[in-house]
Amino acid sequence: MVAERLTAAGADVVRTGSRGMLWLEPLVEVETPAGRVGYGPVAPEDVDGLVAAGMLAAPERPTRRAETSDSPEGGRVVHPGPASPAIRHGESGVYLGLVEDLPWMRRQQRVTFARVGVVDPLSADDYVTHGGLTGLRAALRTSPTAVVEAVVESGLRGRGGAGFPTGIKWRTVLGAEADVKFVCCNADEGDSGTFADRMLIEGDPFTLIEGMTIAAHAVGATEGYVYLRSEYPDAVETLTAAIGVARERGWLGERILDSDLTFDLHVRVGAGAYICGEETSMLESLEGKRGQVRAKPPIPALEGLFGRPTVVNNVLSLASVPAILADGAASYAALGVGRSRGTSVFQLGGNVARGGIVETAFGITLGELVEDLGGGTASGRPARAVQVGGPLGAYLPVEKFDLSMDYEAFTEAGAMLGHGGIVVFDDTVDMAAMARFAFSFCAEESCGKCTPCRVGAVRGVETIDRIRTGQDREKNLVLLEDLCELMTDGSLCAMGGLTPMPVRSAVQHFGEDFTR
Amino acid sequence: MSLLKEPDYGTPAREGEATVEVTIDGVAVTVPPGTSVMRAAKQAGLDIPKLCATDSLEAFGSCRLCVVEIDGARGTPASCTTPVAPGMVVRTQTEKLGKLRRGVMELYISDHPLDCLTCSANGDCELQDMAGVTGLREVRYGSGVDAGANHMDLLKDTSNPYFDFDASKCIACSRCVRACDEVQGTIALTISGRGFDSKVAAGAGVPFMESDCVSCGACVQACPTATLQEKSVVELGMPTRSVITTCAYCGVGCSFKAELRGDELVRMVPYKDGGANEGHSCVKGRFAFGYASHPDRVMKPMLRESIADEWREVSWEEAIGFTARRLREIQAEHGAGSIGAITSSRTTNEEVYAVQKLVRAVFGNNNVDTCARVCHSPTGYGLKQTFGTSAGTQDFKSVEKADVILLIGANPTDAHPVFASRMKRRLRQGAKLVVIDPRRIDLVRTPHIEAAHHLALQPGTNVAVLNALAHVIVTEGLVDRAFTEERCEEVAGWETFIARPEHSPEAVAEITGVAAEDMRAAARLYAGAGNGAIYYGLGVTEHSQGSTTVMAMANLAMATGNIGRDGVGVNPLRGQNNVQGSCDMGSFPHELPGYRHVGDDDVRDIYEQLWGTPILSEPGLRIPNMFDSAIDGSFRALFVQGEDIAQSDPNTQHVHAALAALDLVVVQDLFVNETAKSRTSCCRARRSWRRTARSPTPSAGSTGSAR
Numbered sequence A: 001m002v003a004e005r006l007t008a009a010g011a012d013v014v015r016t017g018s019r020g021m022l023w024l025e026p027l028v029e030v031e032t033p034a035g036r037v038g039y040g041p042v043a044p045e046d047v048d049g050l051v052a053a054g055m056l057a058a059p060e061r062p063t064r065r066a067e068t069s070d071s072p073e074g075g076r077v078v079h080p081g082p083a084s085p086a087i088r089h090g091e092s093g094v095y096l097g098l099v100e101d102l103p104w105m106r107r108q109q110r111v112t113f114a115r116v117g118v119v120d121p122l123s124a125d126d127y128v129t130h131g132g133l134t135g136l137r138a139a140l141r142t143s144p145t146a147v148v149e150a151v152v153e154s155g156l157r158g159r160g161g162a163g164f165p166t167g168i169k170w171r172t173v174l175g176a177e178a179d180v181k182f183v184c185c186n187a188d189e190g191d192s193g194t195f196a197d198r199m200l201i202e203g204d205p206f207t208l209i210e211g212m213t214i215a216a217h218a219v220g221a222t223e224g225y226v227y228l229r230s231e232y233p234d235a236v237e238t239l240t241a242a243i244g245v246a247r248e249r250g251w252l253g254e255r256i257l258d259s260d261l262t263f264d265l266h267v268r269v270g271a272g273a274y275i276c277g278e279e280t281s282m283l284e285s286l287e288g289k290r291g292q293v294r295a296k297p298p299i300p301a302l303e304g305l306f307g308r309p310t311v312v313n314n315v316l317s318l319a320s321v322p323a324i325l326a327d328g329a330a331s332y333a334a335l336g337v338g339r340s341r342g343t344s345v346f347q348l349g350g351n352v353a354r355g356g357i358v359e360t361a362f363g364i365t366l367g368e369l370v371e372d373l374g375g376g377t378a379s380g381r382p383a384r385a386v387q388v389g390g391p392l393g394a395y396l397p398v399e400k401f402d403l404s405m406d407y408e409a410f411t412e413a414g415a416m417l418g419h420g421g422i423v424v425f426d427d428t429v430d431m432a433a434m435a436r437f438a439f440s441f442c443a444e445e446s447c448g449k450c451t452p453c454r455v456g457a458v459r460g461v462e463t464i465d466r467i468r469t470g471q472d473r474e475k476n477l478v479l480l481e482d483l484c485e486l487m488t489d490g491s492l493c494a495m496g497g498l499t500p501m502p503v504r505s506a507v508q509h510f511g512e513d514f515t516r
Numbered sequence B: 001m002s003l004l005k006e007p008d009y010g011t012p013a014r015e016g017e018a019t020v021e022v023t024i025d026g027v028a029v030t031v032p033p034g035t036s037v038m039r040a041a042k043q044a045g046l047d048i049p050k051l052c053a054t055d056s057l058e059a060f061g062s063c064r065l066c067v068v069e070i071d072g073a074r075g076t077p078a079s080c081t082t083p084v085a086p087g088m089v090v091r092t093q094t095e096k097l098g099k100l101r102r103g104v105m106e107l108y109i110s111d112h113p114l115d116c117l118t119c120s121a122n123g124d125c126e127l128q129d130m131a132g133v134t135g136l137r138e139v140r141y142g143s144g145v146d147a148g149a150n151h152m153d154l155l156k157d158t159s160n161p162y163f164d165f166d167a168s169k170c171i172a173c174s175r176c177v178r179a180c181d182e183v184q185g186t187i188a189l190t191i192s193g194r195g196f197d198s199k200v201a202a203g204a205g206v207p208f209m210e211s212d213c214v215s216c217g218a219c220v221q222a223c224p225t226a227t228l229q230e231k232s233v234v235e236l237g238m239p240t241r242s243v244i245t246t247c248a249y250c251g252v253g254c255s256f257k258a259e260l261r262g263d264e265l266v267r268m269v270p271y272k273d274g275g276a277n278e279g280h281s282c283v284k285g286r287f288a289f290g291y292a293s294h295p296d297r298v299m300k301p302m303l304r305e306s307i308a309d310e311w312r313e314v315s316w317e318e319a320i321g322f323t324a325r326r327l328r329e330i331q332a333e334h335g336a337g338s339i340g341a342i343t344s345s346r347t348t349n350e351e352v353y354a355v356q357k358l359v360r361a362v363f364g365n366n367n368v369d370t371c372a373r374v375c376h377s378p379t380g381y382g383l384k385q386t387f388g389t390s391a392g393t394q395d396f397k398s399v400e401k402a403d404v405i406l407l408i409g410a411n412p413t414d415a416h417p418v419f420a421s422r423m424k425r426r427l428r429q430g431a432k433l434v435v436i437d438p439r440r441i442d443l444v445r446t447p448h449i450e451a452a453h454h455l456a457l458q459p460g461t462n463v464a465v466l467n468a469l470a471h472v473i474v475t476e477g478l479v480d481r482a483f484t485e486e487r488c489e490e491v492a493g494w495e496t497f498i499a500r501p502e503h504s505p506e507a508v509a510e511i512t513g514v515a516a517e518d519m520r521a522a523a524r525l526y527a528g529a530g531n532g533a534i535y536y537g538l539g540v541t542e543h544s545q546g547s548t549t550v551m552a553m554a555n556l557a558m559a560t561g562n563i564g565r566d567g568v569g570v571n572p573l574r575g576q577n578n579v580q581g582s583c584d585m586g587s588f589p590h591e592l593p594g595y596r597h598v599g600d601d602d603v604r605d606i607y608e609q610l611w612g613t614p615i616l617s618e619p620g621l622r623i624p625n626m627f628d629s630a631i632d633g634s635f636r637a638l639f640v641q642g643e644d645i646a647q648s649d650p651n652t653q654h655v656h657a658a659l660a661a662l663d664l665v666v667v668q669d670l671f672v673n674e675t676a677k678s679r680t681s682c683c684r685a686r687r688s689w690r691r692t693a694r695s696p697t698p699s700a701g702s703t704g705s706a707r
Ligand SMILES: Cc1cc2nc3c(=O)[nH]c(=O)nc-3n(C[C@H](O)[C@H](O)[C@H](O)COP(=O)(O)O)c2cc1C
Pocket: A157, A158, A159, A160, A161, A162, A163, A164, A166, A186, A187, A188, A189, A190, A191, A274, A275, A276, A277, A278, A279, A280, A312, A313, A314, A315, A317, A318, A493, A494, A495
């Protein structure tokens, strides 16, 4: 609607991906010589007033190229001139000034998301204009081993949850002998409160394609799959279209960019189960089987899809690779702290005033993210707990707001970064109910293969119910802890293995909620 | 005498040299690479608790009872899914592990009926055993009537005639599902639902009888609990002793443990140490044992003077005395060569040996032949001509190494089910299959298996098709020269012959009804295989050109070097379980034990010394000669061991006429079979569950009658 009205007003409207400032969407950015000027959130009925006030007035250059995406992600009206004074003075209340200068954006270091919200997602030219393919070209100039070593040096670790060093994984696949190898992208993005994979795919799909192609070159793979969750029909459509464009351009297929590399990519839509995001379960699902977890070893890097060596990486891990190859491992490794190098894409959600994507180097604190960037709770009540890392992540109290956002600090705090989801709760939250939810989520989503998780999750719900209703509370708290220990140490995969994390953190930090 | 339980190593053995040394609970043990920690521990004499693992199935890692601690490894990995690594130091019993294992058992039992004492698996239940070894003493989540969410009210599926499925006792270990997939290859079972709702389902959740289940029993065998249980055990209770025996139904010859209580047969359990079946079975051997206690079983010797008389139960003395007297009388009247015997390939080597010795040493002639005359004598002849020994070249296990399988005139899924399962397993692993058979047998296309080529030839054109394959191999330069030069004779002559244009696929396409291109492709596939194996059945041998076809197959194998190692060879799928043995034992009229000709003085000398009596140097009558001679009056008495010639030999009218012409027929069998009915005399055999021998069936018998 916003786009239509702008077009009617004579603007050249391009739909982009989201900038990740969810509270400002629909966001219209007008391209000017000084940079992109933002308006948001823009309602359709605002458009005429904004235009009348000179939104599209471009004294220096008459052409108007406006880029936008209306809701829910926003987009950009790209516009050639500075905004008119009328709007600048906020008559409409939606004038934002230069998008780059917004405090939200200034606090970020966008590497993986550099093009998201900026480019036309399906424009190959736009992609190249904004630095696309530089990484792939650089990779193709060097040997697979050199690419692998660059990724190792960059310090990139898996952004899907486990944080395993990506380069080391690739090295294993490169070293494996096989007739075929695969690169599989895990885009199942099942964690509640996460949406970065989707935003990247919808906003800059060529980056993922480029990342996977670099991976293929690095490990000697000829075929790739993107396992996309069925709840993301738009992402499926965008990525499928982008793959088509890439094939046309010779970025996929035989002799990619006139090199010897042959690699093709396919989209597979997931089965709609959380457990299908676990890598071995995803591989089973890709093989057309029931999404059930495989025991490891063998690891997928050696025996993955159809028993062949397979790279399995998250969308964000793969999408970070082009920048590493383009700008050098050292520049990526220069960001971050300790063994957490580069940037991480955090996703602020839940009861938060300003939700969205924050890509920043590791080392920012939890408090900075929630308070400074997120602006505290949406309800205006005091924040009480923050769950980081999806439904299997720990609940952290405000006392932990000085925690540095990096893998090691979180592990030490009995928590995890996971896929970077941050969900905020205010002081009305009942943490015993949240602990119960962790078990019931596990019971709902368990693949059912291993006993600790299959039976344990159900018993966990029952045990918390007994605690909450005061039946043998002391004994049942002991039983709860024994169950958590059993699930943590005994489960076959991290589904059952991490379910105790939210439970134990709730008991540890919010014990009073269990004795009420 | 007690119930025999084979040790369970938890995971299958890995091939190769034992080169990896590990230390488990302080015990050093060396095993082949790829061996699981669990199996290595068992080899070191250490039992690690387990429920989802059993050594007939690949490790699955679901129960989590088998957790161990490994120096330098994170957490508590499952020992069934963790392969050994050099120098690994493992602990299987620590306080921490004990607690984890008890915790797992506590979860299991929180969803399990507490009726062990009245359960059909009482005393034979791994869940019970594990509750014991882990020291489970309480179930804090509640159990039995106090249980939380549970599956205890699930209904029992009693649709299968041989076993029950009591879902309320299922621990969702998937052993049954995996057994049906990995061992049997029918893929009738799945786990439906997810999480706590995971349930074993036959087909798409139908009763077992309506699913693809073929009642092989592999799932029952694999089930650690009472969930899948033989109906006979439910009805009779646990057996108390085992006798190792061999299934007498088909040519596979599976080993079984006959499990009895007293003298009552409770169940037949496939024996893991049996080379033919390695713990697997088919419905026949596993469940069709009703004959053992069937009311029609002949339990005492019986005799009738003429076909018009009623059978009379007699004592052994009378039966044997009568038979011996009549045989001697007939010989006195009609000559020493007027009597003879037929041995059975369903009996043990010892039993066959005894019969041929009776004929040669007591009857004083060589009138002994075997039922293999009708099924696999072309195999004997053809392989002896080509390889020098009339024996199949491989054991059944060999198929696990085959890369291309040529299956000719056989339908193993029906006729040799357990071997078919072993072959299917290999095919699912990627081996290629060429079916040469007029019929579209199941293996041409069945779940997860599809033949690369099906040469649906016209009946009677076996030789033409095989020669066409050989033609392709010779003319396209696919002969394994190194092999033929080193090991074969008369190669050049054969090659010249086979290269003649009349043997080309194009030339024989019309008479065989097989497209030339298919024959060419099949020949290339077989010749190009790392290991090419030929398996054939009665579709080859029960034919006028049976011997020639066998020789054609042997030529194919030699030309391509597919002989002399695992995974290759020329393999007859026999009609009965002891065809090889009965032939080895001297069942043929011209051969003493070991295929040694009766005309050979040196050979006869050995047996004359041994038996203390002269042996005739003239070969005796073959089965068809016996029938002909009976009709012309020169052959007057026949002893038939465990074969029903009136039913199974060709040209039934002729056979019946021959039987009718005889003065005396002695039948040794479990039942009054058609042969006995049509004419006879006598009979009785006992299936003894006390005997442990090569092969089971009749152990004693006989007596006869006059017309
Ligand atoms: C229950 C469960 C769900 C998971 N879901 C996802 C997911 O949705 N996306 C993802 O990338 N990784 C997910 N993972 C992690 C994957 O197993 C795997 O570690 C990851 O895809 C590897 O890629 P990375 O190294 O790039 O992170 C999940 C893990 C578990 C245990």
